Amino acid sequence: MSTPHVPEGYDPHAYEPFAVTVDLAVFTVRDNRLHVLLIERGEEPYKGAWALPGGFVQPRESAEQAARRELAEETGLDPVTVESLHLEQLRTYSEPGRDPRMRVVTVAYTALVPDLPEPRGGSDAARARWVAPVAYERLAFDHQRILADAHDRVGAKLEYTCIATGFCPPEFTVGELRQVYETVWGVELDRANFRRKVLATPGFVQPVEGPPRLTGGRGKPAALYRAGTATTLHPPLLRPEGRHS
Amino acid sequence: MSTPHVPEGYDPHAYEPFAVTVDLAVFTVRDNRLHVLLIERGEEPYKGAWALPGGFVQPRESAEQAARRELAEETGLDPVTVESLHLEQLRTYSEPGRDPRMRVVTVAYTALVPDLPEPRGGSDAARARWVAPVAYERLAFDHQRILADAHDRVGAKLEYTCIATGFCPPEFTVGELRQVYETVWGVELDRANFRRKVLATPGFVQPVEGPPRLTGGRGKPAALYRAGTATTLHPPLLRPEGRHS
DNA sequence: CAAATAGTGTCTATAAGACATTATAGT
């Protein structure tokens, strides 16, 4: 239960307090590589090290509200966009000693964002940057672990949900959607089979109405689609390595 | 980050403190129905109401350690068994006001247990009982929601992991394993196809060595199996309703 | 005997993997 074992005469202020924070693993796809938003710490501990954006949960807000607030502050995205973003609770990290100063329990969230508004450093964040995974090195606290867990979760969720469209702009091509999968999974997918699968899944994507606009760099221009209304994939779109039977 | 925005001269005790608790949704299968372990609250608020077992995270333990400790206390299972149990972090519930007394953030865990040792009420838990889901009514706090989320999660995890064996005793029949799926999902599965799928998935189950012992109530005795070493199912074992394409 | 469950086998439907072919753009 939520509040069992409350000793008689329990005084909330008498206990060693827990601080509750949120941390965010904000992913985007850039140049066919997965990037994550990191900020440079301006204070000890880990001063000068890179860390996931985040902050304290305020007394009157939920952890998710705190995560959206911090996301807006750190990225400079407008609040309306942040409200509609796909924000998923990853898990909570509570090991004693994960913060050297005091007991801090953090609720980690994962967010997927499409384009790349270069982050404007938040009020107190010294610097904010999109960093490619190869540079995931020596993050502050246990953020290395959180980031690895977040990456795993995103990869797994691509298999049985429609979150991949969260990486794409409002209108996108099947090729762009395929590159999301290829980038996150680190594999190459068959263009034809991927296309068949996506279009055969009702509600995954829907063609942009009106004359089928085409766009593209080199090669034949591709038709544009929008994210559909479905949230899960049935049957799932499994990673190639997944099938080993 | 975990501790950003620390005001100058921050004093941990000066803030309104957060309490951090764990709550457990402990499931078992009994009489072909899913049951969950509930305890009756002995104190206000919600005195006399049923609630999920749980308790405070102590200053020097992680949330998972707290969950295992509480699980051992509430169920009377021996510590060795509790250590090896499948314990999965469900999610964290942090809405302000979910506890009327103070700000309580709870980390919810899901556990699957095989047999049914009638719970001996813990030291402070007034009463503990296995309750069938039809009786999931009016739980204390937001435990109704936590329980619903836990049920959903278990059902989803049956599709692509091997956790179903967590509901079974050390040695079990394919029929017992199938009944786990049928009970959690609330559907009937084809016996033959289920058997084929389970045995074709490497590492899901392994036959008990030695002479193929058989057991069973009425009907032909069934061969015994143990849980295998695999943790995930590739390809997954999807719910019948899942396929609607 | 009937009823119930275990276990095997078979046919079919569906979905995915492999891969060929055509179309349309840029260089």
Next chain:
DNA sequence: ACTATAATGTCTTATAGACACTATTTG
């Protein structure tokens, strides 16, 4: 012309659904 990508189509393979059939127990 050459290359890159889009889009379509086809063949094969793998897996799941449906279901018949036998085997072995209890009542």
